[in-house]
Amino acid sequence: MQVPVIAIDGPGGVGKGTLSRHLAGHLGFHLLDSGALYRLVALGAKEQSVALDDEQGLADLGRQLDVEFRLGADDEIARPVLRGRLVGEELRSERCGDNASRIAGYPRVREALLARQRAFRRPPGLVADGRDMGSVVFPDAELKIFLTASVEERAQRR
Numbered sequence: 001m002q003v004p005v006i007a008i009d010g011p012g013g014v015g016k017g018t019l020s021r022h023l024a025g026h027l028g029f030h031l032l033d034s035g036a037l038y039r040l041v042a043l044g045a046k047e048q049s050v051a052l053d054d055e056q057g058l059a060d061l062g063r064q065l066d067v068e069f070r071l072g073a074d075d076e077i078a079r080p081v082l083r084g085r086l087v088g089e090e091l092r093s094e095r096c097g098d099n100a101s102r103i104a105g106y107p108r109v110r111e112a113l114l115a116r117q118r119a120f121r122r123p124p125g126l127v128a129d130g131r132d133m134g135s136v137v138f139p140d141a142e143l144k145i146f147l148t149a150s151v152e153e154r155a156q157r158r
Helices: 016-027 034-047 055-063 094-104 107-118 133-137 151-157
Strands: 005-009 030-033 067-071 078-082 126-129 143-146
Touching: 005 016, 005 133, 016 030, 016 126, 030 034, 030 067, 034 055, 034 067, 034 078, 034 094, 034 107, 034 126, 055 107, 094 107, 107 133, 126 133, 133 143
Parallel strands: 005 126, 005 143, 030 126
Antiparallel strands: 067 078
C-alpha cells in the first residue's frame, strides 16, 4: 500500500506552512517543511564551517541531515529537530533565509535533498509543504494544492 501524500505548493507568504501544520495535525500525518531543510543545510554549513560556495560540501551536508519536524500540542508550530537538538529561531533569521535561497540554487544540493524529502513519506501519511512538492518531489501525490495570494497580501504576511 502506498503511503498517501498531500503536496502543498505556492510562493512564499501564501499560507503553505499554516495549512500544512493544521492538516498534518488533524490527520495525524507526518509533516515536511522543505524550506526548513534548505535552512537546516545553511545552519549546518555555518556550524561545520562549510563554505556557501562549496556545492559538493553542501550536498554532502544535505544527504547527512538527521532531522524531523515535531508538531506542538496546538499544531501551530512545526519544531525542527536537528541531530536531536531543537532548532527554531536561528532558522527563521533573515541571514539564514538568504543563505538557504543561495544554497537552493545548487543542483547537487537539490538532488541530495530530493531523496531526503522523499524519505519523509512514511505511514500513516505525509503533508509536504514547499515549492516543487507536487511537480518534482511527489508527482504522484494523492492531493496537490497550489496556494496563491496577491503580492500585497504576501508582503503583509511576511
